[in-house]
Amino acid sequence: MPVIAHAFRRLESRPRGRLAARLAPALLLSGLLAAPAAGQSPRLQVAWVDDQVLGPLVGIEGRTPIGSEPEQPASGPIVMQTRDWMLTGEAAVGVNLNPDDADVEVLLYLHGGVLYRTGSDMLSRVGGVVAAYLPAGVVGPAARVELAGAVDVQAGWLFKRGHGHLHLALDVSTRFLCDLFC
Amino acid sequence: MADRTLLVPGTQATNLADQNGKIVYNAVRVSVGLQKDDLGGRPPSEWQALLSTEHRPGLWAPTKTSLEPGTEVTEHSVVGTPYDRMLSFAEPWPYDWRLDMRYNALKLLRYLERNAPQEGRWNLIAHSQGGIIIVLASKLASRVDDFAHLVGRVVLVGAPLAGTMRATEAILWGSTGLGADQVDAARGMARTWPALYQMMPSWRAVLDKDGNEAPDDQQLVQPGGWPGAWGTGIQDDLLLRTREVQALLHGPMSNFGPSMLARAVLGKKQMSPVTLVRNGNDLPADRNQMASQLGDSLVPAQRTLDWGGTMYANHVLLLTGKPERHAMLCQDEDVVATTKKFLKQKTPPAPASA
Numbered sequence: 001m002p003v004i005a006h007a008f009r010r011l012e013s014r015p016r017g018r019l020a021a022r023l024a025p026a027l028l029l030s031g032l033l034a035a036p037a038a039g040q041s042p043r044l045q046v047a048w049v050d051d052q053v054l055g056p057l058v059g060i061e062g063r064t065p066i067g068s069e070p071e072q073p074a075s076g077p078i079v080m081q082t083r084d085w086m087l088t089g090e091a092a093v094g095v096n097l098n099p100d101d102a103d104v105e106v107l108l109y110l111h112g113g114v115l116y117r118t119g120s121d122m123l124s125r126v127g128g129v130v131a132a133y134l135p136a137g138v139v140g141p142a143a144r145v146e147l148a149g150a151v152d153v154q155a156g157w158l159f160k161r162g163h164g165h166l167h168l169a170l171d172v173s174t175r176f177l178c179d180l181f182c
Numbered sequence: 183m184a185d186r187t188l189l190v191p192g193t194q195a196t197n198l199a200d201q202n203g204k205i206v207y208n209a210v211r212v213s214v215g216l217q218k219d220d221l222g223g224r225p226p227s228e229w230q231a232l233l234s235t236e237h238r239p240g241l242w243a244p245t246k247t248s249l250e251p252g253t254e255v256t257e258h259s260v261v262g263t264p265y266d267r268m269l270s271f272a273e274p275w276p277y278d279w280r281l282d283m284r285y286n287a288l289k290l291l292r293y294l295e296r297n298a299p300q301e302g303r304w305n306l307i308a309h310s311q312g313g314i315i316i317v318l319a320s321k322l323a324s325r326v327d328d329f330a331h332l333v334g335r336v337v338l339v340g341a342p343l344a345g346t347m348r349a350t351e352a353i354l355w356g357s358t359g360l361g362a363d364q365v366d367a368a369r370g371m372a373r374t375w376p377a378l379y380q381m382m383p384s385w386r387a388v389l390d391k392d393g394n395e396a397p398d399d400q401q402l403v404q405p406g407g408w409p410g411a412w413g414t415g416i417q418d419d420l421l422l423r424t425r426e427v428q429a430l431l432h433g434p435m436s437n438f439g440p441s442m443l444a445r446a447v448l449g450k451k452q453m454s455p456v457t458l459v460r461n462g463n464d465l466p467a468d469r470n471q472m473a474s475q476l477g478d479s480l481v482p483a484q485r486t487l488d489w490g491g492t493m494y495a496n497h498v499l500l501l502t503g504k505p506e507r508h509a510m511l512c513q514d515e516d517v518v519a520t521t522k523k524f525l526k527q528k529t530p531p532a533p534a535s536a
Contacts, residue, residue: 039267039518063267065515069523076495077448077487082503082516117515119451119504149506149513150263175262175269179210 038063038086044177045092045109047169049158052098052136055107058174059092061152063115084117088129088144090171096136108134115144124149131156131167142167150176185302185334187525189272190290191260192310192340192509193377196276198233199258200248206232210261212359224250229360230367234374235280239419242285247278249374264309264510267518271525272307279311280375282423284430287318294319294332303334303532305525309512310480311377313341313446314427320437321430327533330439334529337521338446340478340511343434344489345383347455348480350402351469353378354412373415379403380427383456385485391461400460403428409463434494441530446498447517448486449478449505456482480508 045057065083072078089112096107113129125146131154132139142156152171157164194209199222206222221229228250236246248255260274275293277286294304308316316336323329342349351357356369372378382402386395399406403424408416438444454477458466466472475482487495499520506514 038515039522040270041266042270063515065519069520075492077498077500079500079502080516080520082501082505082514084504086515117504121507121510124506149510150266173263173266175266176210179208179261179263180214180216 038065042174043090043092043152043171044174045094045169045171047094047107047109047133047167049133049136049138049167050165052138052158052160052165053096053107053133053167054098055094055096057092057094057107057109059090059109061088061090061171063088066114082117086115086117086125088113088115088127096133105135107136110134111142111144113144115146122148129154129156131158131169133158136160138165138167140164140167142169144171184299185305185525186297186299187272187305187307188294189260189265189268189274189512190306190308190312190315191265191274191276191279192308192312193279193381195261195264195309196279197258197261198255198278198280201254201256203258205258206255208261209359210263226361226364226367229364230370233280234371235376236374237282237376237417237419237423239422242282242288244281244285247281263513265512267515268307268512268521271522272305277315280377282376283311283315283380283427284318284322284423286377287315287322290315291319291323291329298332303529304332305335305337306333307337307339307512307521307525308341309339310341310508311381313338314343314381314431317341317343317431317434317437318427323437326437326439329437330441330533333438333442334532335525335527336438336442336444337524338444339517339521340449340481340508341446342381342481342486343431343446343494344385344486345387345428346381346480346482347383347387347458347472349378349381350383350387350458351455351472353382353416354402354465355469370415373417374420376420376423379420379424382424383485384428384431385456385489387457389457389459391459393459396460409460409465412465434490435497436493439533441532443524443527443529444497445521445524446490446494447511447520448481448483448498448500449508449511449514450476450483450500450502451505452477452479452507454479454482456485478505478508478511 040060040062063086066085067083092109094107111129111131115125115127131142138158138160140158144154150173154169156167158167198207204222211217231249234249238245257276257278320329352372356365388396453474455472455474457473477483
């Protein structure tokens, strides 16, 4: 937590970071809302935002299906149609190897958004998120695609002071990585 | 102290290691092809002996956990990929998924007793074979109250309580998981694993050429179900163990007791095999000749509901729409969310200690 507090203080001290600082709590809230309901997945992310961000992060992604569960009938099974839309939230921390200034700086990542269950084994979830990297101060929309339930690929267009920057990220379940390589 | 939550995983979801701690089987690595030429440093020619087991009639414990001279194979860690979103609130319980399920059920019972929360009870989440092990543990407890004293809530996800033709498939034709050129070795080792036999269907899965149910003595849980060369390597003792376990599983929740909450989650989306046709002394040459019903790709939903009866059905959550296939059912957001919600339900008071 001291690392996060430090990063926020740095962000608030920069005029260009104020927009991101205002959006961050909303994104974080979205992540916190999503996290408890459907379990959390520890993640390793490698992120790139043109001229702004390059670095590895570790974090937690959570999801919660949108909609309510049916009640138990008087007799027989509860029959429940899968809820195909879900909220997603993620918070991660890492290092930015490509900051504006020459120093390596702490990197925070937050996203909130929605995913859709495709029913496919390979391309299992697709959706969109609002993503932010702090204190780099880039915020914007990104498409997110999940492959085989363990690997997410994200691409978007993040903004900083009105300028757009291409964004790509690979976000992988650390438990999947551990199964393969530990 | 609060309740504790334990995850009992399914077949293949525990890594197996040799006596030096070297992992000899990791299902995730196998499934992505990283272990195709090497199981714990052994070449393919040694795989069948490495992973085969030996059992003596009348003993639930194995006499050998590997037929490779000087090697013992045991459970190691639980793979995380199929349980990624459940491991944030449940601790995994690894076990050797090849062995007699009653042996593992007793081990689970001992574990629950020795590590019981000082206040509160266990929550048990099970996937696939893990669900059968939990039901067997409840049946093998000395008294109904003994199990209910330990366990407050049970969630069985994709548990093939009535059996699955996927187990038959592995024994009859061999799995292709280790590679198409290793099917014979896979079949050979599978024919030494009691757990696979014990998960064969308890319904009449063998039909005659006219589509009628074949007589009992031609069903797969009987020696007569394996005619001629089809029966090479099939062990009568393991078929007997199968019938014994299937008898124990009837009324799967009857020993949970009134102070426990139980739920069984079944998926109903993917085609799941249910029957095959025997023509004289011939069984089908390949797995594509099985008839299927909707299920989770391994557990046929309606067949399992029919087998379980009303009491079981009253505990079932039947997921339609687009649930994940069997192997990844515990990763399904609806399964995770409903399970977490279920584990928050208030249980009746635990029975007094014996």
